[in-house]
Amino acid sequence: MMSRTAYLAAPLVMVLLLPVVGLFVSPSAADVVAGANHPLFAPALWLSLRTSVLSLGLIVVMGTPLAWWLANSSSPSARVVELVVNLPIVIPPAVIGVGLLQVFGRRGLLGPWLESVGLSVPFSSAAVVIAQVVVAAPFFVQASANAFRKVDDELMVVARTLGESGPGAFLRVALPIALPGLIAGASIAWARGLGEFGATLLFAGNMTGETQTMPIAIYTALESDVRAAVVMSMLLAAVGVLLLVALRFAPAAWKWTRDLGGPS
Amino acid sequence: MGMTRTYAILLMGALLVFAGCEDPRGSGEQTSRLTVYAASSLTDAFREIESGFEAAHPDVEVATNFAGSQVLRLQLKQGASADIFASANLQHMTALVDSGIIVSSEMFARNELAVVVPEDNPARIKSFQDLPRADSLVIGTDDVPVGRYTRQMFEHARAQLGDEFVQMVRDRVVSKESNVRLVRAKVAMGEADAAIVYRTDAVSSDRVKTVDVPSSINVSARYPIGLITATEQPELARTFVDYVRSARGAEVLQRHGFLSEAP
Numbered sequence: 001m002m003s004r005t006a007y008l009a010a011p012l013v014m015v016l017l018l019p020v021v022g023l024f025v026s027p028s029a030a031d032v033v034a035g036a037n038h039p040l041f042a043p044a045l046w047l048s049l050r051t052s053v054l055s056l057g058l059i060v061v062m063g064t065p066l067a068w069w070l071a072n073s074s075s076p077s078a079r080v081v082e083l084v085v086n087l088p089i090v091i092p093p094a095v096i097g098v099g100l101l102q103v104f105g106r107r108g109l110l111g112p113w114l115e116s117v118g119l120s121v122p123f124s125s126a127a128v129v130i131a132q133v134v135v136a137a138p139f140f141v142q143a144s145a146n147a148f149r150k151v152d153d154e155l156m157v158v159a160r161t162l163g164e165s166g167p168g169a170f171l172r173v174a175l176p177i178a179l180p181g182l183i184a185g186a187s188i189a190w191a192r193g194l195g196e197f198g199a200t201l202l203f204a205g206n207m208t209g210e211t212q213t214m215p216i217a218i219y220t221a222l223e224s225d226v227r228a229a230v231v232m233s234m235l236l237a238a239v240g241v242l243l244l245v246a247l248r249f250a251p252a253a254w255k256w257t258r259d260l261g262g263p264s
Numbered sequence: 265m266g267m268t269r270t271y272a273i274l275l276m277g278a279l280l281v282f283a284g285c286e287d288p289r290g291s292g293e294q295t296s297r298l299t300v301y302a303a304s305s306l307t308d309a310f311r312e313i314e315s316g317f318e319a320a321h322p323d324v325e326v327a328t329n330f331a332g333s334q335v336l337r338l339q340l341k342q343g344a345s346a347d348i349f350a351s352a353n354l355q356h357m358t359a360l361v362d363s364g365i366i367v368s369s370e371m372f373a374r375n376e377l378a379v380v381v382p383e384d385n386p387a388r389i390k391s392f393q394d395l396p397r398a399d400s401l402v403i404g405t406d407d408v409p410v411g412r413y414t415r416q417m418f419e420h421a422r423a424q425l426g427d428e429f430v431q432m433v434r435d436r437v438v439s440k441e442s443n444v445r446l447v448r449a450k451v452a453m454g455e456a457d458a459a460i461v462y463r464t465d466a467v468s469s470d471r472v473k474t475v476d477v478p479s480s481i482n483v484s485a486r487y488p489i490g491l492i493t494a495t496e497q498p499e500l501a502r503t504f505v506d507y508v509r510s511a512r513g514a515e516v517l518q519r520h521g522f523l524s525e526a527p
Contacts, residue, residue, distance in 0.1 A: 106386075107454045122455050123400060123438035205439030205450075206405070223334045223442060224407045 020237050027230050035231030043209040044217035044232065051125060051213060052194040055132035059140050059189055064182070067144030068170070071151075082145070089138045096134055097202025104130070104203075127204035128211050132193035140182075140189035147181020148174065180251055187243050195236065296497060297325045298504055299345065301336040303352035303409065303487070304443035305375065305462045309520040310350070316516065317507050324500065332408040332443035333357075340365055340492065347501040350489040350508075352409035352444075352462075357488040369490035372509050374523040376482050377410075377417055378466040379475040380451050380459050387457035392477050393425065396432035398457035402439045402450040410444040413483045414460045420481045448472060464521035486525070 027035070035041065070082050088096055102108045104121040114121060121127050151174045159169035175182075197215040204211040206220060214232050221228035302310045307330045314326045329336065333351040337360055340349060349366060351357040352375075360366040381389050387398045395401070404411025422430045438456065441447045444465050450456040452471040459472075462485065466474040489508055495501050507513050514524055 101453070101455065105453065105455055120399070205402075206441065207437070207439050211439070220405060220407075220442070223332070223338060223405065 020241070023230065023234050023237050027227065027234075031227045032231055032234075035225070035227035035229075038221065038225055038228035038231070040208060040212070040217045040221050040228055041232060044212055044214045045235070047125070047128070047209060047212065048194055048214040051128045051132060052190055055129050055136060055193045056140075056186060056190045058129070058133055059137045059193075060182075060186055063137055063141045064144060067141050067182075068148050068174075070141070070145040071148035085141050086138050088135050093135055093196065093198030094202060097131065097199035100127070100131060100134070100199060100203040122203060123205040123207065123211060125204075125210055128196075128200055128213060131199040131203050132196045135196050135199055136189040136193035139192055140185040143185025143188065144178065144182050147178035147185070150181070151177045180254065183250070184247055187247055191240055191243055194239065295323050295325050296500060297327060298347050298497070298500055299327045299329070300348045300350065300504070301329045301331075301340065301344070301346045302348075302350040303333045303336070304330050304445045305352055305410065305465055306330065306350055306487070307445065308468050309464070309517050309522060312516050312520070313508060313513055316512065317504060320507070321503070326504070330445075332404075334407040334409075335442065345494070346492050347495040347497065348489065348504055349492060350487060352485060352487055353412060354486060354488055355412070356409070357490060361490065365493055366490040367493050369488040370505070370509070371486050371525045372489050372513070373487040373517050373525055375485040375487065375521075376463045376523070377413055377460055377477050377485070378463040379477060380448060380461055380466045380469075380472040381457065381475060382451055382454045383471060383473055384454075385473060389458055389475055391475060392421075392481065393429075394475075395458060396429065396436065398436050400438040400456040400458075401433065401436040402441060402447050402456040402459040403437055404444060404447055404460075405440040405442050408442055408444070409485065410447065410460070410462060411440060413485050416483045417460070417477065417481060420483065424481060467521045487522075 066081075066085070070078055070085075091099075101122060103110055104114065104127070105111050106115065106120075106122070121130065155173055155177075156169050159173045160166070164172060194213075195215055196213070197219070200211065200213060201216055201219070206212050206216050208217075212220065214236055218229045218232045218236075221232065300310065300314070310328055310330070314328055318324060318326055329339075329346070331339075333353060333356040336349060336351070337356040340346060340360060341363070349357070349360065350372070351369075354369075357366065357369045361369060379389065379392060379395065381387070381398075387394075389395060389397055403414045406412065406415070418430050418433065421433070436457075439450065441450070444461050447459045448461045448465050448469060451459040452469055458475075463474070466472060489505055491498060491501050491505065508517075518524060
């Protein structure tokens with residue numbers, strides 16, 4: 001029975017695994033060096049790091065209070081907002097890109113107003129960040145809301161009776177309990193932002209150093225120098241693998257270091 | 265046990281559905297299928313040539329794939345099955361001929377570059393010399409033929425209008441797109457003040473206005489067409505190439521703004 005199940009599952013596991021294996025097996029060391037020295041590589045890496053970290057910062061700063069509210073409010077409006085927050089997960093990124101153009105584009109809903117105050121969003125690094133925030137935020141908000149839901153209400157009440165203020169109880173009680181969930185959500189959101197392609201390409205365009213993030217540089221390099229595309233793909237795949245491993249073992253490591261530190 | 269069998273049946277069913285998507289080329293006795301890979305700028309002209317050819321050969325179905333020539337070159341290099349390749353420059357064609365993927369090529373049309381601006385022309389660009397007035401200019405990537413021709417044109421402009429002019433124009437570039445239709449789309453949507461495309465792309469859209477490039481600065485884009493070595497129907501493919509290069513083919517190309525290859 002078990003072996004037969006494995007027989008059926010194996011093709012799926014292989015097709016999930018092989019693309020990652022193929023990336024690391026096929027290129028030679030010389031290819032990797034040539035790829036890393038490609039003129040698209042360094043600007044794309046730097047831009048991707050800057051924009052994805054900024055996006056994550058914005059997501060965490062605005063998403064944490066939102067997640068806390070979603071976890072604690074039982075109002076119908078909270079449920080509606082929760083649905084809206086999850087919309088970008090089910091809408092294709094290319095569609096989000098078109099939607100963002102219809103909002104921030106010159107002829108979009110906010111375009112004329114933005115233009116009147118001297119702002120032009122499309123084809124700028126700001127557009128890259130907006131696209132990343134839209135596609136990545138749902139992953140952080142949902143994970144954080146779930147983590148906050150696991151915080152026992154009574155603990156918060158006890159903290160308040162022991163003299164903690166509202167924000168104090170949040171910071172000293174709820175946040176530490178929910179933190180692993182928040183970190184996991186932030187990691188997934190960062191990975192999603194770093195990998196953003198469709199919405200960025202449509203909304204932000206393709207300009208080295210300005211809007212050409214790693215995924216878009218991969219797409220561009222594929223048309224001229226496959227080696228550069230492979231090296232950038234390897235780097236993004238490695239980041240993803242590391243992130244996944246870290247998330248898998250972080251809770252255990254966390255517990256272990258705390259136990260080592262003794263009762264504090 | 266029952267579950268496993270259900271899964272197995274579902275899996276086989278799915279595989280059958282996918283197998284059904286397999287290229288039907290060669291499976292039908294009556295109709296043969298000809299696959300043509302053509303540069304984006306040929307989209308409208310080749311669609312018309314396609315229907316003309318199909319009308320003249322009712323037993324042939326022509327399938328077209330339009331993209332930047334460099335993308336088509338990559339696909340052909342990766343083993344895409346096609347019969348004919350029409351490129352917007354010689355560079356990509358030569359590379360494929362050199363690697364044996366294409367038998368040989370011959371020129372069939374010429375084109376030029378033009379500046380397009382949105383209908384309302386927000387940057388008020390009336391001539392090529394006004395190009396630095398654009399806040400946002402979109403051109404082709406360095407690999408797509410239209411992008412290479414654009415760089416070539418900038419070199420001509422450098423000789424006539426100076427380094428400073430070209431630098432100002434280059435500074436206005438906000439995005440580089442991988443095929444000429446994507447370049448034009450940015451202006452058609454009104455998101456860019458100007459774009460550099462082929463003259464044929466400029467005249468074939470009613471959503472953009474054309475600004476001519478002086479002939480002393482413009483470049484001549486030459487389009488080669490070639491047979492793919494691995495084609496299973498070389499005679500039919502040859503017939504199609506001859507049709508493109510015939511008087512009827514030339515008439516369609518000229519109607520879409522292309523210049524005839526024989527000067």
